[in-house]
Amino acid sequence: MDEKPPMEPILRAEAEEARRALRDHPTPEQLVAYRAAELPGEEMERIKDHLALCTECGQLLLDLVRFEEFEPAEEPAALAGAEVEAAWQ
Numbered sequence: 001m002d003e004k005p006p007m008e009p010i011l012r013a014e015a016e017e018a019r020r021a022l023r024d025h026p027t028p029e030q031l032v033a034y035r036a037a038e039l040p041g042e043e044m045e046r047i048k049d050h051l052a053l054c055t056e057c058g059q060l061l062l063d064l065v066r067f068e069e070f071e072p073a074e075e076p077a078a079l080a081g082a083e084v085e086a087a088w089q
Contacts, residue, residue, distance in 0.1 A: 022054050031061050035068075
């Protein structure tokens, strides 16, 4: 009986090779537009395919999501003009 090689190592090697070939990373502006679904269909697909392989860009997109969802615990206290001036000094 012919035994087939395990697929996982082959797929991992292929994915690593594809990651090394990534060159055209989306700009932060493109990631924002991607998140808002404001890009043409083919551009959305290109970025989606890129995100499937590029952990760096995927992390940037996750950071964007966390930034959009961030809510400060409370309003910062307003500083008096003298306090601002002292802080600059």
